[in-house]
Amino acid sequence: MMLGAYTFAWLPDKMTIPRPGKSVDVVKNLGGVAYLTWPPMVAGERIVMEWDFVSAAQYAALRSIYQAGAIVTWDLLTNGLRVPTGTAEVAYDVKVLSLDAKFFDVVDVDFPYVKDAKMILIVRE
Numbered sequence: 331m332m333l334g335a336y337t338f339a340w341l342p343d344k345m346t347i348p349r350p351g352k353s354v355d356v357v358k359n360l361g362g363v364a365y366l367t368w369p370p371m372v373a374g375e376r377i378v379m380e381w382d383f384v385s386a387a388q389y390a391a392l393r394s395i396y397q398a399g400a401i402v403t404w405d406l407l408t409n410g411l412r413v414p415t416g417t418a419e420v421a422y423d424v425k426v427l428s429l430d431a432k433f434f435d436v437v438d439v440d441f442p443y444v445k446d447a448k449m450i451l452i453v454r455e
Contacts (some may be wrong), residue, residue, distance in 0.1 A: 333424075334402035336391045342379035348406075348422060348453065351375050351406055372422065373455040378405075378448065380386040381431075386442040392449060396426040402453055 331338045350370035357364045395402060405426045431447035 332403070332405040332408040333392065333393050334400070336395065337408055339388050340381060340384050343382050344378075344380040346375075346377045346379075346406055348375060348377055348419075371455070372419070372453050375453045376427070377424070377451040377453065380449075380450070381447040383443045383445050384431070384447045386433075386444055389429075389444045389447055392426070392429055396429040396449075399425070401425050404451060423454045425454060426450070427452050432443075 331341060340392045350372050351374070352370045353368040355372070357366065401419055401423050402425075405421045407420045418454045427448075427450040431444035433442075433444055
């Protein structure tokens with residue numbers, strides 16, 4: 331799996347499957363209610379990725395993408411991720427909405443980790 335030019339060394343422990351969502355809105359007006367709906371699409375869907383533990387190097391690479399604020403390509407197939415049934419595509423244009431983790435002391439200071447890492451992407455098309 332890739333995000334921009336970065337290839338994930340550690341795949342997420344948990345991840346939202348990118349599936350088209352149906353947009354629906356109801357608006358009250360003087361004449362009653364307007365029911366608005368659009369065809370299902372992946373654009374606008376939020377993808378949550380979570381790691382129990384991940385290397386500090388991967389977290390730093392993802393953090394730089396987050397801080398850049400750019401729209402990047404998220405490629406699900408690179409690095410051996412098996413795409414679940416029902417996935418609309420294998421690559422999406424996304425933006426990182428948030429990224430957070432907790433740092434902690436480890437025995438091997440040459441290979442530090444972060445824990446409880448969570449990243450949220452928004453799909454743009």
